[in-house]
Structure formats: structure tokens, C-alpha cells
Amino acid sequence: RSLLSPTSLKENSSEVVQPFLMGCGTKEPKITQLCLAAIQRLMSHEVVSEAAAGNIINMLWQLMENSLEELKLLQTVLVLLTTNTVVHDEALSKAIVLCFRLHFTKDNITNNTAAATVRQVVTVVFERVVAEDERYKDTIEQPVAVQGNSNRRSVSTLKPCAKDAYMLFQDLCQLVNADAPYWLVGMTEMTRTFGLELLESVLNDFPQVFLQHQEFSFLLKERVCPLVIKLFSPNIKFRQGSSTSSSPAPVEKPYFPICMRLLRVVSVLIKQFYSLLVTECEIFLSLLVKFLDADKPQWLRAVAVESIHRLCVQPQLLRSFCQSYDMKQHSTKVFRDIVNALGSFIQSLFLVTSTGNTSATPNQAGSAGSAQATPGVLGMGGGATVLPAFEYRGTWIPILNVTVQGSAKATYLEMLDKVEPPTIPEGYAMSVAFHCLLDLVRGITTMIEGELGEAETVSQITTEAASSSAQSSEKQDLQSVSDQSDKDLVSRPVWEEMVNACWCGLLAALSLLLDASTDEAATENILKAELTMAALCGRLGLVTSRDAFITAICKGSLPPHYALTVLNSTTAALSSKSYSIQGQNVQMISPSSESHQQVVAVGQPLALQPQGTVMLTSKNIQCMRTLLNLAHCHGAVLGTSWQLVLATLQHLVWILGLKPGVGGALKPGRAVEGPSTVLTTAVMTDLPVISNILSRLFESSQYLDDVSLHHLINALCSLSLEAMDMAYGNNKEPSLFAVAKLLETGLVNMHRIEILWRPLTGHLLEVCQHPNSRMREWGAEALTSLIKAGLMFSHDPPLSQNQRLQLLLLNPLKELSNISHPDIRIKQLECVLQILQSQGDSLGPGWPLVLGVMGAIRSDQGESLIRTAFQCLQLVVTDFLPTMPCTCLQIVVEVAGSFGLHNQELNISLTSIGLLWNISDYFFQRGEIIEKELNKEEAVLQKQAEEKGVMLNRPFHPAPPFDCLWLCLYAKLGELCVDPRPAVRKSAGQTLFSTIAAHGTLLQHSTWHTVIWKVLFHLLNRVRESSTTADKEKIESGGGNILIHHSRDTAEKQWAETWVLTLAGVARIFNTRRYLLQPLGDFSQAWDVLLDHIQSAALSKNNEVSLAALKSFQEILQIVSPVRDSEKPDTPPALNVSVPVVAGTTTATSLGRSFMRTDSIGERIGRYSGSEPPVITDEIEDLNLWWAAWNSWYRIGSESTKPPITCDKLTFIPSQPFLTALIQIFPALYQHIKTGFSMDDLQKLGVILHGAVSVPISSDASPFILPSYTEAVLTSLQEAVLTALDVLQKAICVGSENMQIMYPAIFDQLLAFVEFSCKPPQYGQLETKHIANAKYNQAEWVALNYVPFAERSLEVVVDLYQKTACHKAVVNEKVLQNIIKTLRIPLSLKYSCPSESTWKLAVSSLLKVLSIGLPVARQHASSGKFDSMWPELANTFEDFLFTKSTPPDNLSIQEFQKNESIDVEVVQLISTEILPYANFIPKEFVGQIMTMLNKGSIHSQSSSFTEAEIDIRMREEFSKVCFETLLQFSFSNKVTTPQEGYISRMALSVLLKRSQDVLHRYIEDERLSGKCPLPRQQVTEIIFVLKAVSTLIDSLKKTQPENVDGNTWAQVIALYPTLVECITCSSSEVCSALKEALVPFKDFMHPPASKVQNGES
Secondary structure: OOOOOHHHHHHOHHHHHHHHHHHHHOOOHHHHHHHHHHHHHHHHOOOOOHHHHHHHHHHHHHHHHOOOOHHHHHHHHHHHHHHOOOOOHHHHHHHHHHHHHHHOOOOHHHHHHHHHHHHHHHHHHHHHHHHHHHHOOOOOOOOOOOOOOOOOOOOOOOOHHHHHHHHHHHHHHHHHOOOOOOOOOOOOOOOHHHHHHHHHHHHHHOHHHHHHOHHHHHHHHHHHHHHHHHHHHHHHHOOOOOOHHHOOOOOOOOOHHHHHHHHHHHHHHHHHHOOOOHHHHHHHHHHHHHHOOOOOOHHHHHHHHHHHHHHHOOHHHHHHHHHHHHOOOOOOOHHHHHHHHHHHHHHHHHHOOHHHOOOOOHHHHOOOOOOOOOOOEEEEOOEEEEOOEEEEOOEEEEOOOOOOOOOOOOOHHHOOOOOOOOOOOOOHHHHHHHHHHHHHHHHHHHHHHHHHHHHHHHHHHHHOOOOOOOOOOOOOOOOOOOOOHHHHHHHHHHHHHHHHHHHHHHHHHHHHHHHHEOOHHHHHHHHHHHHHHHHHHHHHOOHHHHHHHHHHHHHHHOOOOOOOHHHHHHHHHHHOOOEEEOOEEEOOOOOOOOOOOOEEEEEOOOOOOOOOOEEEEHHHHHHHHHHHHHHHHHHHHHHHHHHHHHHHHHHHHHHHOEEEOHHHOEEEOOHHHOOOOEEOHHHHHHHHHHHHHHHHHHHHHHHOOHHHHHHHHHHHHHHHHHHHHHHOOOOOOOOOHHHHHHHHHHHHOHHHHHHHHHHHHHHHHHHHOOOOHHHHHHHHHHHHHHHHHHHHOOOOOOHHHOHHHHHHHHHHHHHHHHOOOHHHHHHHHHHHHHHHHHHHHHOHHHHHHHHHHHHOOOHHHOHHHHHHHHHHHHHHHHHHHHHOOHHHHHHHHHHHHHHHHOOOOHHHHHHHHHHHHHHHHHHHHOHHHHHHHHHHHHHHHHHHHHHHOOOOOOOOOOOOHHHHHHHHHHHHHHHHHOOOOHHHHHHHHHHHHHHHHHHHHHOOOOHHHHHHHHHHHHHHHHHHHHHHHOOOOEOOOOOOOOOOOHHHOEHHHHHHHHHHHHHHHHHHHHHHOHHHHHHHOOHHHHHHHHHHHHHHHHOOOOHHHHHHHHHHHHHHHOOOOOOOOOOOOOOOOOOOOOOOOOOOOOOHHHHHOOOOOOOOHHHHHHHHOOOOOOOOOOHHHHHHHHHHHHHHHHHHHHHHHOOOOOOOOOOOOOOHHHHHHHHHHHHHHHHHHHHHOOHHHHHHHHHHHHHHHHOOEEOOOHHHHOOOOOOOOOOHHHHHHHHHHHHHHHHHHHOOHHHHHHHHHHHHHHHHHHHOOOOOOOOOOOOOEOHHHOOOOOOOEEOOOOHHHHHHHHHHHHHHHHHHOOOHHHHHOOHHHHHHHHHHHHHHHHHHOOOHHHHHHHHHHHHHHHHHHHHHHHHHHHHOOOOOHHHHHHHHHHHHHOOOOOOOOOOOHHHHHHHHHHHHHHHHHHHHHHHHHHHHOOHHHHHHHHHHHHHHHOOOOOOOOOHHHHHHHOOHHHHHHHHHHHHHHHHHOOOOOHHHHHHHHHHHHHHHHHHHHHHHHHHHHHHHHOOOOOOHHHHHHHHHHHHHHHHHHHHHHHOOHHHOOHHHHHHHHOHHHHHHHHHHOOOHHHHHHHHHHHHHHHHHOOOOOOHHHHHHO
16 A cells, blocks of 8 residues: 555544554453554554554553553553653553553553553653743743642643652652542552652752742642651660660551651752752751760661761762751751761760671681681681771771762662661671761862962952062951952851861761771871861861861871870860760770780880880871871961971871981981880881871971961971980980971072071071080081071072172171180081082172181191181182182181191191292282272272261271281281291291292382381291290201201201291392381381391300391392492392302302392382482482491401400300301402501401310311312412402502501401411300310210311412512511411421421422512612511421421332422522522521531431431431532632632531541451441441532532632642542442542642642633
8 A cells, every 4th residue: 555654544543453452452461462563663663643642551550450461561551651742641641550450550561660660651741841841941931839739630830740759759749648649540559668769769860850840849839848857756765775664655666668758858859959848958957966876776866877978979969958057047057967976976976885786796707717816807718808897995897998989889878678677797887887987077178279270360460569478377367358248258157167167077987087097098098088077177277176187187297195285285175175966975985005906116205314215106107197298288278287287297207217417307317226116117117108298298388488487497496496405414315307407498498598697597496505415416417508508599689799798608607716616616517518619609798707717716626627618718718719809818817827837737837827928929910900999999988987977997008908908918918927836937037038038029119118117027026036045945846757867956957047037038038128127217127126136246255146237238238329320130249259158058049049029120119209210319328338248347357256254164166157157258348448448347257266266176076167178279268368368458459559558467467367277266265176086976065177178278378478478567567587487386386287298389489479578688688678688588488498307207208309309499599599689688697508408418417217218308308408508608609808718718618628538447447347348327428528529519510710828729629539538338329429520630740730720810
């Protein structure tokens, strides 16, 4: 058939359906099934009209009544109703009833299917309402007031679907209430449980229907609530354990299924319709609270707790309760009651007595076989597992895992199939109640925190413009918020009320649970709840409740009954408030001590008297972590309770033995801390974490606002004060917690350090003064770390621009100087050192403070302290002088000087002097910059002083500031120059003079006056005074094992060195800076003072000082007036006198140092007086200076060389180097005074020279000064003396006429020296030994070997005489005579002279002198000036040629011959220089000479010779020369006077006669002797005579014949016969001599001439 459209099908559906209906009517199962299936197909295609639907339902009803195809029926109904809404009103009701009827059949499957269908159908009915509302939601209706609803069947205002739903719901209520339904006609039976379930599901699933339609709301109020209340009554009245007989009417027992379903309904009502049913809810809630009572059945309490749990997870609902009840007057405090009820419920569970307990007692929990003593431990194959549980006073309640956090998943409220009340496992109720509490806390806090957060963000947006300061942490003031203020004003009281209502109950319950908990997770949850509550109270500013929660956590952290006053006082206040819960008094239960917790640590309590040990359990540690967490996350709201928190942490830290480390972080202490601390491994692994959290806690203080931060600091300070009090009077380990944490807090709050700096450092400074060393050490550690951190922190603005802050930061460092404990000072100085190393460049105005700290160290403060302070200073001087303000430089000088004076450590003193040198160098290099800055500063100060009307007070005031800086430096060094320690004096002296020498040129000219008088002379006076009064006691050793050299082993000797240095230094300055000093005006006074110092030093009885004084003298005398040519270097030009440099100890610095600087003299001079060099003062003044010097020299010389009057061991005898130096000064000095040098002065000089040379040497020095005796060398002193005379002589030579009269005086002086060769000078009464006999080890005086000196003097005399023989003065003063007279001494001594060289030199000198002097004498013969000389000369010849001294025995033949040749020379001189000029010479003199020659020509033999030498030892040569001379003299001259001729003839005849005699005697003796040889002497004599004869004959031949007397010839010839007689002699020697004698006679052999001829001849 043709296809029909669905619409047309629908119109004709009645006809279409009919056949199927009829088919069903057959009641034939197969057919019925087919028909129902077809109908379902039609319905599912929505082609069934309303009428058809009605017919279908009627047909189904019949089938139902016939109990056919029941399941198919239900299926069909469901399809019919769910496909669309054609079935409604009566048909609908009929369909619903049909389902209900099927529910109550005998067949279980049908029943259950029907129940499900009913539920679905009810749902469908209400879903239609929702859909209908959705369709019509845009058309706004006028609500019609609902009447008293007398006509229950029609509710005219409702739309069709809503009407159906209304009727259905109303009838459900009727049915539950056991009344007849109005709409569901045909119901036969109904159960209350099913009805309640349906009600609950409708209410739960379609709350909007009830809330949108007043009619439905009305039903809720009027029907549902009264119904519930009525049904609850058996439960309310029932008391467990009360006997039924006592009550008049039998009480209906509570019935679990109904009760449970009622509670479910109530839960839904409260949850969904609270706003409609405020009053009713109040009743419901009160009922719920009642159901928790201890006398209710366990199952009832369990389901009640589950219901309450459902409420607890809905914070908004709780909030509404609070607003609707707790905040209204005269209303039940529902919210409070709920919380308190939970609390007392939990308590009641613990206090339950075993009689009323339905569950098994804990002891039965263990398996029968295992006799486990511990409750809750199940024996499982050898191992034991501890169940999580609460345990309190013997009651053990396991914790079951009942719900997921935040959702109320009930167990018993879901047992819809149970009819009998189930047995509740032990601990179930407790576990649910526990979760109620947790969820309650979580809900409330999350809600309030969320709203608070919103409020705050809004407030911040609005207040940003006004002020950025954070709100107060105690009371958050949020009224300023505009947009939110209304809401906030409403909300805030609600929040506060909620917290106030619940905190007591919560705290009581949580504290109890915390105490009872044995499970870590449970504990964690409890603590978390307490923590969130504390934080919430803090945010809301509810101080009491906040502190109560915090106290609870604190108590949990500490061991039970731990004595901590802060906590005990707080809890006392709380526990006095007991609060009632519906007439029951609930006490806060105090923690039980016998908790079965694992002990993880044993430590000592922090108390004055330690009372044994205390134990910490793992729960304590858990609480501690919570406490840390609280402080960390909620520090801003803690306010005053910081005290509680920190006090507790301090005690815990102490018990666990954590000790502060770097930066204040607490680290686990070492195991050494004491036997009392025992930590398990469990807690050992925890400790680093705890200490980490502790540190983070204080790190997070940087996020606190200023007020909270102050609370924290105050809390720490007061904790610290307590710790300090405890540490007084004992040296036990103190608690350093507070100090360490103050440090940590300071470090993280550097960005706003100013606001907490004063309280923080003020307190730490107190800690630093504490007598307990550990305490102080940490105080100092904290303080110094803060200062360092503060300076390193990059502040905004930076410190360089914020000087106030910088000084604020550095001030505590300075304050530490007032503390005398050395350990603190060490810390302070180490801090300074580190500050310098890291911040030195940027200290700026902080320098005076830092330098003050170094300078505050006193000598008595120990070596290490001084050393550290000094390190700082070294660093400053090496690195930071350029960066500090110039005004601080003076402080640096002061401080460096003060270190020099510290007598603890010599090296420091010495190094500090080195620093002063470096400082001076720095001044020099940066002079201009420093000067500029100081002048600028000076101007400012001057101005200020003028404004105040006071004088500017500054040391060395009138000098400019830069010069004052120098003067301060000099003054400091000057002080160090008189330090008691020699090494310091030495170093300071060298530095002072070097500085003045090197940098003095920078000073203003006028300042030099101060330098000379205030610095240098002042210093010299002090040194002189100290030296002269110094102790002469021997110093054994220099401390420790240092050996002292003997030259420094008394204080006097050590001071001597200082005096030497100082004097040398001053002299050098006078020398090198003369061009600056001379124009000063009082230069001559200064010069005199200096000379006076030199003189007193030179005359001091100390060789070293006196010698050095002379060196200084030398130095100032080598001054030449400054060179005008500015390019010449500033070194003393070489004098035209060679001044020997003093041998010995002259240091390289004194003379050798060249003072060249980069600037030339000219520039320097220019600096002082404009452009021209200074005008050199006139010569007169210069001369005066020199004469002053000469006078000083004379005084020194005459004093020092004057022989001592007495002579004992201690006589002071000047040393050779001293005398040498003294004499060496003269030449230089003389150059300047020669013009006025008179005879008188020369006399003075002579005395000194003579004195100097006479001074003996001490035997122990002699090896160093004397040459070995055999060497002919001069000592340097003797050299100097001769040099001095040489200088004089040269000056006289070129000098004026009147100077030349000084020659004789010089000759006298020299000749006196020449005499020393034979007669050494005496030195007073002093006994001197000859050097050869002196023993070096005895203190004896040794005479010098004067021979070389005398000989050199002699050479000088000869030289000088050669130059000056003709000078008038020399002639007049009989110089030649004196020379001869002096020479006569060594000549006459000859072999007896101390040295052989002497007489030889004397002879040669005599010969030289005579060769020059005799011609002069002959010239002046007439004047008679030489008359007295001749006899002297004759005597001298006589004494020399015929000396009385015998030659030494060991004289060799060669030597003898040499000496003889000298004699010969003398005779030759006589023959050439004297005899030819006999007529100019006095007769007596010539006569003496002749006699002498005569004597020489006759040989006199020396008896001492051995035989072999006799022939040589007879001075044959000499005799021969004498003889020849005699002869020559006799014959060569024309005889002027008969007398002369007579003398020579006489001499000849005597000679010849003697020869004749000798020969005769010889011949006789030989004849007699026979064969025997004659004595050697005789032989020698005869040989000599023979030689003489031959000589005579030779001479006669050479002579002019007229000069020879005939008589003489006759005598000669007469000898011939005698000679011939000797021919017989046996001696060969005689024969050869005879031969020689005879040969000349041949000349006589010629023919005799005639008489006449003879006569003519």
C-alpha cells in the first residue's frame, strides 16, 4: 500500500493501533508479545495520538490485572512515557499506578524492574517540567498568589507538565505519610522506604523545579518538612540502654532503613532548599546534633556523622548557617553547636566505657593465636604492621580510610538494601568525625581566604594612589575599599563570627586528636588544619584564637610537660575557658604523656639547670615542621605570636643540637656536643631539611611588611635577651638561635636595612659585650657579617650617593672599639680587612671611622690583635690612599705612627715605619692634587671657624695644610726615632731623613724653619739626652735566643747608634738643603747649634758616636755655596783638595747617596722665591760660619788629644779612625779659612797634630790598624797628619809673603815627627808596650810603629827643604841646622836605631839636604846665620862615621859591604862639597874634618869578627877613600895658610911612620915563628899597610909636584928596603899585596940628575 506520512498515520493512529490492542486482548502469550512489540515500534516512531495512547494504557492495565507479560508491560509503559508527552494527566497517573502495582508483585524480578521503572517514570515526569519551563522561559508570567490549597486536585496556575509533577509529588508525600493519594488512584500498597527514596531522588535531582514554582515550594514547607519531623520522632525519644519498663508508653524503636532515608532527605533539603526552609533547617540541624549523643545507638551516630560530614564539605552552606542562626539574637548557635558536637563526639568515643561498646575491644583485634601485647599490631608471619590509629589513655581507635578529602562519601547512608542496622566497624565513626573536622577547616578557610583575597586585590587597586604601605598585620583594615566595601562590611563580621564560633571546639578536638594520633598522615592532617586555622585567625586579626592554635602546634613540637613559660601562660588562659555543648561541659583535654610514639631524638632541654634529658618523638618533629611552615608562609599575620613560634623553635633547635654556621644558618652540630644528644638516623636525615626550612623561614622575612618585620625583630631580640640572661655567670654553651636568626633576617632585608638597623645592631652590640665567649663570638660574627653585607649590597640610591646610610652602616663597627674583649676586636678587625678588600674603593666619608678602628688598638691588646689591625693598615697604605679623601691622610699618618710605637711586635713597628715611607712617597707623587684638595677643605673650615668666631685649631697651624701634613709625618717619625727599641729608632731615623731628603723640596720655604727647629733639633736634643743617660749594663741577649753583637750589648751602645744616625741625617740635610736653609735668617744660629751637637757627640766617650760626629762634620764642611748655573746637578762639587774618604764604617747612605730628583736645582729654587735664584749671603757671613767650624774643630781636637792626667784601666783613649777623621777634616776646613789663618792658629794645629799622632792603640784593635811590624806602612792617621801639613805647605807656597813665615814652624813640626823614629812620643803617663811584646788578649796600649811615619816625615822635610832652602824665613830660622841636629840622632845611633832603614834614610836625606843647603850656607857665610851649623855638622859626621854601636852579629857580608859603601858616599860628599870650599868654611870645621879623615884612613879593626871574615870586615874601601881624600886634600890645594899644610904634612908623616913600624914588626914575628903561620889579624894588618903604601904612592904621583914636600918623598923611598925585606914571608896573600906595593917604586928608578937641576926643581 502506498506510504503514509507520519502525520497522517498519527491522526489515524487509533485505527492503526486497534488491531494490536485486540491482539493483546486475546491473552495469548505469543500474540500478546507480537502485538506489544508492534505497539512499541509505533510509539518509538511517534505515530501514536493521545487517544490511541489512552487506549494503549487501558489495554496494558488489563494485562497487568491479569498478570500477563509483566516485564513487557513495564517496557511498553516506559517507551510510551519517554518518547514524548502524549500521555499526561489521568493517563499518566494510570500508567504510574500500573508500575507501582507491578512493584508489589510476588515475582522478585518484576518487583525490581518495576521499582526501576517507577524511578525512571518519576524522573521523566519532572524532566518534562524542566523542558516545559525551558520552552516558556521567555514569557514572563504574573505569579499568582498560592491559596491555602484547599482544592488539592487542581492547581490552576500550573502548566500541564508541572501540574502532573505537582500531583505526583503531593501524592508521594501522602503515601509516605500513610494517607490516601489524591491523584494516583488505584494504588493498593506502598512502603515508606520506597516513598522516601523517591522523594529524595526528586528533591535531589530537580531542586530548580521547587525553587522556581511557588506551588512546589509550598509543598516542601507544608508537606515534606512536617512529614520528616514526624518520622524522626522515634529516634529523638530513644535512649540507648534505658529500660523500656520505666516509660509509661512503649517507645517506638528507631528503625534503621527509615532513619537512614530520612537523614538522606534531610541532607538534600538542607543542601538544596536551605534558603526556603530556614526555620525547618534549624530543627533538622539540632536533631542531627542530638543524634550524635553518646546514648544513641552506634549506627544512628554513624549515619548522623555521615550526614554532618555532607554539610561540612559545603562551606557556603556553613556560612549561611552562621549568618542565619549564630549571628541572630535569641537563635540557636547552630554552627557552633555542630562543631562542638563533633568535638564532644570525638571525646566521647575516647571516653567510652566497654559496657556500652558494641564493637570489639581493641585487644580482640589481634588474632587469637598471636598474643600480641600491643593493641593494633596484627601478627602477620613474623612481621608486625602498625595500623594507623588514635590512641588515648588506653583507648585504641583505628583510623579507617573513609573518604577522599573534600567529598562526603558515606557508607551507611548508602545502605539502602539493609533492613537491620549494620554493625559499625570500630573507628568508623571516629574516622568520619575526623574527616568532618578536616573538611570543615579546609572549607571555611578556603572560602574566607578566597573572599579575603578578592577584597584585598580590589582594595589594593583603590589604595594604590593613596599609599603603598602594607596593611597592619594585626588588624587588616579594609574599610577603605570603595566598590567592595558594602560586601566587605557584610562579609567581615560573618567571617569573624564563623571563626569565633568554631575555633574553641576545633582546637579542643584537634588537640586531642593530635595527642592521640599515632599515624603520620593523620598527624599531618591535624597539623595542617591547626596551621590553616592559625593563619586564618591571623589574617582576620583574631589574636586570641590565632595564639591558641599556634600554642597548640608549639606544644605539640616540644616534649610533654616541657617547661616553656611562654606557652604555659597562653594555655592557662585558654583552659580556664571551658565551654558548654548543649549543657554538657567539655574540658580541653590535656595531652597524655604515655603516647606510643617512636622516640627519634634525645637531647638536653634549654634551661638554666639542665634537668636530665628530654626525648623528641617523630610527632614532635612533624609539629616542628608545621611550625616552620606556619612561620614561613604566614609570617605576615603572626604579629606578636612570633614570640611563641621563635621561642619554641629555639628550644627544639637546642634539643636537636643544631648550631649556627656561616650567615646564621643552623647546621647539625658535631657529635662532640655532648653525650646527652642522641639522634636516630631517621631524624638525622631530617635535620638538613629542617635547618634548610629554618633558613628559608627567615629568608622569607624579606616579603613581610615593615610592621611584621618589626614584630619579628622584636621577638628575636627578646629571645636573645633571655638567652643572654641564661648564659650569664656560666660558660656553658649558650643558645645562639636568636642571634643567628637576627643575622639571617638582617641579611635578607638589606634592601630596607635602614628601618631595622638600629634595633638590630644595638642589640648585637649588647651581645658582643656578654661575658660568655661563645655568645659574644656570635654577636660579633652576626654584626660584622651584617656590616659587610650592608656595604656590599647594591642599595638604591647607591651608598656613594647616600653617605648617611654608609655612616649608619659603619657606625656599629666603630662602636665595637669600646668593647675590651680581644676576640671581639679580632672579629672587628677581620671585618675591617674584608671591607677594605671588597669595598675599599668606595668608603669615602666612612674612612675616618675605619681608620679610627685600626687606631683604637692599644699596645696592651695582644699581638694577634695588633697584627690584624696592622694588616688592615698595610692594605690601606698599599691600595687605598688615592681613593680616600685627602683630609683622612693625616689620620693614616697618625695611625701608622701609633703602630710604630706599639711595643708588642718589633716587625710591626718596623713595617709601619716602612709604611710611613710609602705614605710620604705617595704624598710626593700626588702632591699637587692633595695640596689642591686640602686647600679647598681648609678654606671651608676657615669659613666655618670664622662664622663660629673661633680660631682654626690645627697642629703646626700657620703652615699651609699640605705642609702640615708633611710636618705631622715628620713629627711622627721623630717620635719613633726616640723609641726605646734600637731597631725601631734606626729604621725611623733612616726613614725620616730619607723622606726629608727626598721630598723636602715640596715644602714651602717658611716651613723649613719648623722642620729645622721643631723637628730636627728637637730630635737631636732628645737623642743626645737619652744617649748620655743610657744604661751601661750589659744586655744578656735580645729576648728569645737572639744573640747580640758585643758592639750593641748595652743600652748605651744601642743609643750610640741612634745618635750616630740622627746626627748624620741632620748634617746631610744641612748639606744638601743649604741653599734653602741659608736664606732663612737664623741660619747661623742653626749652624752653631748643629756644630754644638757635633762637638758634644765627637767628645762623647764612645768611639762610634765620636767618629760619626766627625763624619757629619766632614759632610757639612764639604758644602760649597750653591751653583748659580741652574743646570748643574745638586751634588757637592769636588773640592780642589783630595779629601780621603774616612776608612771604615762610613755607610753608603751618608756620603754616597746622590740627591738627584727629576727637578733641577733651578726649578726648586725658583719655586721658593719667584724667578731668580736666591741671593747668596755675603762672604762675611759665610766666613763666620767657617770660623765657627774651625773653633769647633779646635775644641774637639784639643779635648780629644789631650793626654789623660791620671791613668787607670778606664781611661778613655780616642780611637785611630776618630783621630784620622778629625785630622782629615782639617784640609777641607782650611780651604775656607786660609786667608785668616795665623801663626797662632798654626801653633794650635801643631799641638793637635802632635797629640793625635802620640795616641796609642789598644792592643785588641792593633791587628786591624797596624801593619805587621816588618812592613813599613803608615797608618791612615799618620797619612792624614802629613796630608794636613802638606795642604798647609802648599797653601803657604802660593800664599802671600806674610804667610811664608810659617815655613819654619812646619819644619819644626815635621822634624819633631822625624825624631819619633828613635824616640816614640809619650802619651801622658800611660805605659805603652812595644808592639812585639803586647799580648792581643789583654787590654794594653800599644805604641805605634812610628818608623815609617818618621821616615815619611823626613822625606817630606827633604822635599820641602829642596823647595824652600833659600827662603828668608828658612835661612833666618836656622832650619838647616835643625834638620842636621835632628838627623844626628838616628845617624849617631846607626845600628842601634829601632829600624835599620832609619839611619840609611837619614844619611841619604842628609846628603840631599847638604847638597842644597851647603851652597846656601856658603852664600850667607858672612852674615853668620850659619855659624852654629858647622860644628853640628862636624859632630854629625863624626857620630855617624865612627859610630859607637856595633853591627848586629847576623849581618851578612854583602850587607856590610853595602853599609861601607854608604860611609864611602859620605866621605865623597866631604871631598866634593866641603873640602874644595875650605876657604868659605870655618877653620875649626876643616880641622875637625881632617882629623876625622885621618882617623878613617888608619884602619882600626873590629875585634868581634871571626877569622874568616876579618879581611872583609876591615873597611878597606872606606879607609882607602879617607886616605885618598886626605891625600888629595893635602896636595891638591894651594895651601892658604902654613897651618893647613902643616896639618896635612903631619898627617902624612904620621902615616908613613906607622907603616914602617908595622912592616918591621911583621918581619920580626915571621922570622921567629918559623914554620907556624902568623895570627890572622897580623896578616890582615900587614896586607892593609901594603895597600896603603901603594895608594899613597899613586896619590903622590897624581899631585902637582910643587905641592909635595921633599921630606915626604924621602920618607916614601925610605920604605923600600923594608918592603924588600918582606919578600921572604910565607903567606901568599902578603906576597901578592907586596907585589902591588913594590911595583910603583919603578918610577923612582931613573938616573940621578945633576945637583943644579935638583936645586932648580
